[in-house]
Amino acid sequence: MTVHERDVVIVGGGPAGLAAAHRLAAAGLSVTVVDEQAELGGQYFRRPAPEVARVWGDHRPEGGRLVGAVRAAGVECRTGHLVWGVGDDGRTLLVCDPAERPVRLRGRYLIIATGAHERPFPFPGWQLPGVTTPGFAQHLAAADHTPIGERVVLAGSGPFLLPVACSLLDLGVTVAGIAEAGRPYRPSTRALGTVRHPARLRELAGYAARLARARVPLWQNTVVVRADGGDRITSVTLAAATAPTRPVRTVQVDALCVGYGFRPQTDLARMLGCAVRTDPATGDATPELDDSGRSSRDDVYVIGEAAGIGGAPVAEVRGLAAALDILGREGHEPRAGEVRGLAAAGRRLAHFKRLTDALYPAPAELARLLPSALPDAATLCRCEAVSAGEVRGIARTAGRDVNAAKAWTRAGMGPCQGRECGFAVTAVTRVSPADGLPAGVFPSRLPVRPVPVATLLEMAGEGEPA
Amino acid sequence: MRAKAVIGTPPRTVTIHVDGRPVSVVEGVSLAAALVGDRTWTFRYNPVSEEPRGPFCGMGVCLECEVTVDGRPGVRACLTPVRPGMRVETEEERA
Numbered sequence A: 001m002t003v004h005e006r007d008v009v010i011v012g013g014g015p016a017g018l019a020a021a022h023r024l025a026a027a028g029l030s031v032t033v034v035d036e037q038a039e040l041g042g043q044y045f046r047r048p049a050p051e052v053a054r055v056w057g058d059h060r061p062e063g064g065r066l067v068g069a070v071r072a073a074g075v076e077c078r079t080g081h082l083v084w085g086v087g088d089d090g091r092t093l094l095v096c097d098p099a100e101r102p103v104r105l106r107g108r109y110l111i112i113a114t115g116a117h118e119r120p121f122p123f124p125g126w127q128l129p130g131v132t133t134p135g136f137a138q139h140l141a142a143a144d145h146t147p148i149g150e151r152v153v154l155a156g157s158g159p160f161l162l163p164v165a166c167s168l169l170d171l172g173v174t175v176a177g178i179a180e181a182g183r184p185y186r187p188s189t190r191a192l193g194t195v196r197h198p199a200r201l202r203e204l205a206g207y208a209a210r211l212a213r214a215r216v217p218l219w220q221n222t223v224v225v226r227a228d229g230g231d232r233i234t235s236v237t238l239a240a241a242t243a244p245t246r247p248v249r250t251v252q253v254d255a256l257c258v259g260y261g262f263r264p265q266t267d268l269a270r271m272l273g274c275a276v277r278t279d280p281a282t283g284d285a286t287p288e289l290d291d292s293g294r295s296s297r298d299d300v301y302v303i304g305e306a307a308g309i310g311g312a313p314v315a316e317v318r319g320l321a322a323a324l325d326i327l328g329r330e331g332h333e334p335r336a337g338e339v340r341g342l343a344a345a346g347r348r349l350a351h352f353k354r355l356t357d358a359l360y361p362a363p364a365e366l367a368r369l370l371p372s373a374l375p376d377a378a379t380l381c382r383c384e385a386v387s388a389g390e391v392r393g394i395a396r397t398a399g400r401d402v403n404a405a406k407a408w409t410r411a412g413m414g415p416c417q418g419r420e421c422g423f424a425v426t427a428v429t430r431v432s433p434a435d436g437l438p439a440g441v442f443p444s445r446l447p448v449r450p451v452p453v454a455t456l457l458e459m460a461g462e463g464e465p466a
Numbered sequence B: 001m002r003a004k005a006v007i008g009t010p011p012r013t014v015t016i017h018v019d020g021r022p023v024s025v026v027e028g029v030s031l032a033a034a035l036v037g038d039r040t041w042t043f044r045y046n047p048v049s050e051e052p053r054g055p056f057c058g059m060g061v062c063l064e065c066e067v068t069v070d071g072r073p074g075v076r077a078c079l080t081p082v083r084p085g086m087r088v089e090t091e092e093e094r095a
């Protein structure tokens, strides 16, 4: 099988990957972007179906413009392509095309822009149909003009819950309430710093005003403690985050969207051998990178949310920084002021991010708080249907070793590879609050996603490339 | 903010077949949206617990939205745009 050789291969066509691709292709390098989705844009710039955009409008037209510019710059866009592993040479990406045929891609430089996924935390009934991430509700609303339900509660933590609630209101959905685990929405000295970033502050304030006008209740210091229903959720029960064993209210709903922010998606970077460390604030595996996003491997960059959660504007800055570093190494002269301007933008955004982070409970705090609300009978790992009690039992006898708990119970070993339950398994394994957040980096294993058997058979028939 | 609807131009639709039933959906939306819009929430059953499951992440990560499309099993509905005439099998019938 032929290996497609390019100057740069970028995995992930979200804000970071697109920004890097555009800059590199504009300078004349041959660039391929690979993405699992049917169209470029990633999660943030998720493209609506053309018919949805025509009738109801495009929620982020700037995303459409960026995708158009990337295509016009001559970037090869391989959408609907799944990158599922790395070849024995440690460089060749093993890919499956939309027709399930194997494809091999190799770049002199590799840019990993695989984004983030949401951070759920289990509760009894979280596996019921109708319980989803806020991201799913947002995609349904913005890209598909489809309401997730008629009466919905949003829960979890972080600024993302507010725009999702507004998107649901736009579709005529009754948002029965927003349960936020922290207490971010009050004037506090910490919030004052955001005045230096009026645009971003206005955005959040705008959502809050919209929700207030629609009289959407905002319950702070509140977490979901259970969901009930048969083959679809019918009610959600909430409690104070600080006293999760005493429920305070039950709300009738037909959909519940819960998320505690985002986690970097680093499995491909780890599979490529990029050094990672456990971020003490989040417990998440985070690649070790220099300012340009270059990893411990000289030819591999990690950018965007995969490099650490920062939001779309940060992702674009990181994408451009990596592109400029590569162009420098290729002997291109940077444009006047480009490097300096980018560094300044990066500093401004990092400052805003620190302020926003300070408003919401840190993941390490959630990992201390939430396990106490999780009864032993609750499903912890949804793929393998492993209960919290099973994992706790092993954790007690096996010295709180996450990998032992996984091996004995199969928690985190199903098709999602612990992406949904990994944070919770790690948190639950820590038995006493004094233990601190364990460095439970789930090992990355091949394939990153299940691969169609047909693809593997075709590869086996052809043997490994020279 | 989203642009207002253009009055008098209803969206073009296509017909797909869900467990043998014709369903009319807006052209090009995701299959997950098509099913949820049609009030189908049980996409599959968990092989271990046999509980009903539906889409969770909406971004290709959880694999809870896998259905059979035109005879091909294990297709993630959240990443798959609808095509006219598409034949979709959920496991809903099993209940």
Ligand code: FES
Residues within 6 Å of the ligand: B054, B055, B056, B057, B058, B059, B060, B061, B062, B063, B064, B065, B066, B076, B077, B078, B079
């Ligand atoms: S809903 Fe999670 S993979 Fe489709």
